[in-house]
Amino acid sequence: MSEQFEPEIVAFVCTYCTYAGADLAGTSRLKYAPNVRIIRLPCTGRISPMFILKALQKGADGVLISGCHPGDCHFTHGNYHARRRWMVFRALLNFIGIPPERIKYSWISAAEGLKFADLINSITEDIRKLGPFEQYDKLIAETEAQASL
């Protein structure tokens, strides 16, 4: 039997809520799927769509973006701006043909360690079902190929 596919998921999280939530999951000794690589940012408002594109290009099979619940932003409204941005960005990716199911969004507060662990487990399962992200493979090979003169 072949080994099951282990997706690589990049999580962009805000330091005040979701990162603290992940920390709580750790200190509470909650076990969750080891497929996620966390990148800590000051705020979800700091997450540029370019981050998501770069992650997918560099081999991520899925991306998670997570921050404070609306109303709880450390900077008062960074997450409201981010929410609008994602709304539009999701539609754009869908129109370009990059499956939006690979990019997940969530609100996780510093107190929700359990939600964090559960979410990581469930999105890892989702992305595993979708299989590896291969749409870019041919394009990446093209950038690495020698130019034919």
Next chain:
Amino acid sequence: MSIEQQYRTRAKELLSSGEVKMVIGYSKGSTPDRRRPAFISTPEDVETLVLDGACIANLSGYLVTEGLLSDEKRVAVFLRPEGIRAINILAAEFQLNAAQVEILGFNTEGNEPTALSGSKVDDFAELIGTLKGIIPDTAGEELYKKLEAMSPQERFDFWQSEFSKCIKCYACRQACPMCYCRRCIVDNNQPQWVNTSSHTLGNFEWNIVRAFHLSGRCVECGNCDRACPVNIPLRLINRKMAGEVLEAFDHFAGSSQTQEPVMASFKKDDTETFIL
């Protein structure tokens, strides 16, 4: 009197009275069906101005040329309704002072230009209100509908074949009145967000980021589409984004010069059906 003659006279008046320092309009192009932008600053030269059905380019982008409006003098410009909306956006984003812009408004129905009454951007508020949600130019609508009906994978294949043609000349950026950044994201190399070579992957990055930066700002004048030397249907991506912000945030780009930019504002009850 034809509208062309009428506007030539008006341009002459404006220039000779010193009310404006320049008139930006159209003149004959290199082929009979093309028009070239004209920058007229003496009353004698207004006779070279042309106004007919071939005058389709949106000239509003020339107004943000560095230093043009910094002497506080006024400039007159020939604009279609999309161009007038573009002025609203540029004013809302503090790129120009709308009071410095004298509008010579016109529309082209069929092949005949018709005059739009008004000279200041606010004079056209009512007209712009009636345009909300209407696609200015339905070119490519058939393809757009086809794309909408496709699966993401099919759309990806479509765009992959389109973007593989892109030569990264950035003509779309140059032609767009909204692309006024002195340093575009593609010119940044620390970090290098967008691959500089014209590989399909880099072309994807560029076209995605371009469309994203134009979402909620594009007036669908079609300048990018016409400028593209390899005929990528760029306006379809912008049309999608315009539809999206209209549906999600009831935002019609360029409605007024005090309209808040859609990506720089928010409502506490914005839709968030996709957030876990």
